[in-house]
Amino acid sequence: MKKLFPDAPDVPQSVANRGSKIVEKYLRLHRVERAKDLPEEARVRLYRDLRFFLESGGQPPDPGTGGTMSGIRRFCSGLWTKIEDFLSMSESGREISPVSIFVLCACAEASHAVNIRPDCTRRGVHDTDGG
Amino acid sequence: MRELDHILLPQTEETSEFPLPVAEDWDELVQKSQKLCELIDKHLDFESKLQGRELRPMTLCPEQKVSLISDLAAV
Incomplete structure (x- = not known):
């Protein structure tokens, strides 16, 4: 419509x-x-x-002000939301592979929650200013 | 215990009028919410008829969700 x-x-x-x-x-x-x-x-x-x-x-x-704990909280709430979405889709009878949807959503959420730049991942730190 | 009652009782306020006032703009809110609900149902009914199955807000396709919420924002 x-x-x-x-x-x-x-x-x-x-x-x-x-x-x-x-x-x-x-x-x-x-x-x-x-x-x-x-x-x-x-x-x-x-x-x-x-x-x-x-x-x-x-x-x-309550968007949070940053930091590890708020990131984890956001990740958990996002993951829970995805689970709810998945359950609602199952209830509506859509023909979607449940496992694939769940895994995709979880991965997408994880990539959003963990905001680490590729150049930082090698060193395993978030702060690049410290040298 | 009696001392406690004595302290607390004078602080309780007696309501002089009934029904209790809820919200000054309640009627207006009801009217607006009615309009909002009609709009939601209009979208859901249209899509349900079109697709031949009962649809809910979460089972609408992304474009339909955008149309619905954009309309709700405009009300």
């Missing part, structure tokens, strides 16, 4: 994915198929969540 508001700019794919995840979360939480079946309070919460999410530019609420 094309956009109902053609003048509205497209959001980035990552924002769209996370936004869809927010909507999905509410539908699942209340075990409904469509948003109109949500109770009034849940609808308002969904509206607020999406507003907050989109106004913050699609940033997660």
Whole structure:
């Protein structure tokens, strides 16, 4: 389906994915198929969540300030998200090889989480300024 | 225990009016959220009819997700 508001700019794919995840979360939480079946309070919460999410530019609420621990935390939460995605795809009955999807997602997430430049990996350090 | 009650009880506020005030702009929020939900359902229903199976937000294809969330951002 094309956009109902053609003048509205497209959001980035990552924002769209996370936004869809927010909507999905509410539908699942209340075990409904469509948003109109949500109770009034849940609808308002969904509206607020999406507003907050989109106004913050699609940033997660607590992005972290860097460092090893936050990197590990991001990796774990990302991995868990991928597992949830995988489970939701399985539920929807798509014909996707589960093992391949899981491995690909995990590898992609790991490559994002561990931000080590190739020239640094040989020495096994992150800081190149130290010599 | 009585001393504790004595200390705590005067601090409790009695509510004079019912129903309790929830949010000043609640009606407006309800209206907006209703619009948002209609938009979500419109996207899901259209794609479900097109593909002949029940679709959920996470089972939409990437392009459809972008259309959906872009529309939601414009509401």
